[in-house]
Amino acid sequence: MLTVFERSLWDEAVGGRVLDLAHLLRRYASRDESRVQIVVETVFTDHLDPTALLSFSGVKELGRASAPNGTVVWLADKDGEWLIAALTSEHEGVFHLMGTVPRSDYRWRRVERWIVGAQGISRCFLNHEDFLELGDQLSSYGAVEVVTISSRMRDGSSLNRGFPARPDSRRPDHREGIAEIEDRGGSVRTLSLHVRDTLDLHVRRLAGATYNGGSYLVFRDLVLRRLEAAAGTRRELLSNRARISASEKLRPLTISLPASLLRDAEDTGDVLAVVGTQPNLTLAVFHRNPYLHFALTDEQDGSNFDVLVTREDAIDIFPGFRSSASSLARVSQLLSEAFGALEIREQPGSEPVSLYDLV
Structure with a gap:
């Protein structure tokens, strides 16, 4: 029933x-x-x-x-x-x-x-800035307190913390909670918030939220609007990125990591392992050490990308001549979740890269 x-x-x-x-x-x-x-x-x-x-x-x-x-x-x-x-x-x-x-x-x-x-x-993958902005907006209705926070740390482990309400101490607010995770080199996965006299909710990294009680209007007009604004921004970021000609400036996406996680061939091998176990994704490695470069094809719709790791704290994705928003979202979020990314953003316009440069 x-x-x-x-x-x-x-x-x-x-x-x-x-x-x-x-x-x-x-x-x-x-x-x-x-x-x-x-x-x-x-x-x-x-x-x-x-x-x-x-x-x-x-x-x-x-x-x-x-x-x-x-x-x-x-x-x-x-x-x-x-x-x-x-x-x-x-x-x-x-x-x-x-x-x-x-x-x-x-x-x-x-x-x-x-x-x-x-x-x-x-x-939709939420950046840390999305969590911060949501908390800032909620603070106009009352003091924002972190009830629980879960995160992924730089070594791949998880850190889960809870803050019971106690008369002799206060809970951290959203900025303090997120800052502590960043100081430890981690990234936030979920955040349970209590907005005093207003709202109780749970927010997730992959744009999700749970209404647990409180103001229906604040949940609808603030929380859901914030999530859909983030999703609209990501949709715009990931859409229409396929290359049209070999001479155009490349528009890669950068996955920013919380620390220098990709320092050597063993570390970058983890990138290959994450992608290699996924169904409908095939890869061809062009360069393995000291930097990583591989081509990735999504067999579901033919989207193709070049993925490069040339820095210890970032993964760059270069869309090919076919690149759907859904496939690019799948690949970028897969890597972001695996390595606890802080954000996904567009690099400034890059000069064309030749086949020689890539290989």
Whole structure:
């Protein structure tokens, strides 16, 4: 059985009404049999409704309803019925995939696998600056406190910290929490925040957020807007990057790492290992030591890239003559997650590189 909140979401979609999370939470959350938790992952596509690209493998689709600003799909599996919705945003091609099953539930893990396996859907990688800006904006509503923070350290290990509320001490704010991780040479993966008297939420590196309670309006108007703005920026960064001619200036992307992680051939071998284990990606190594250069081809859509490591704290990706936004997002985020990147950015315009220079 659907919860009261899910049923109201379905009825709104069937009735052709705009899906307003804040309105639905305000009207129906207090009547639900359990506390409503909203799990959101923000993605971008080539203008297509992401629910049309997901496989929905392992579940039964009971129905589908279209609203002016999104699609709701009614699903069923061995543990019952549940919904997944795709809501449009103010940014072209950017959508919020949302549900009410906990993120730790195997059903949302299944949703994440559908997203990863779908061709044409890209997840948005948040830079540290995105976390900082979100915290800064939330601070206008109340003191922002870090409840938990998880990170990836320079040696590949994880660091998870929790800060219980205590009368004799205060929790760090978002800037203090992130600064501590950066000082240790790590990168933030998840951040649970308590905004005093306003909001409790969990934010994830791959543009996701969980509403755990508090102001519905702040979650909708600030948190979701911040995520979709980041996704819109990434979509613009990764789109239309394929080379047109051999004489044009190259426009590589740089993955900035938190420390000098790629110091020798053994370290750069980890880059090859990360990429080499991925399905539908093939590589050809041109140079191995002292710098790394390999060509990468995405067998799903033919996208091709040159990947170079010439600095200890960065990985450069040079798009080829075919480079889709979804493939470039997949490759850049794969490497960013593996090495705990601080950001993905565009290099300033580069002079053309000859085959001799690359090889």
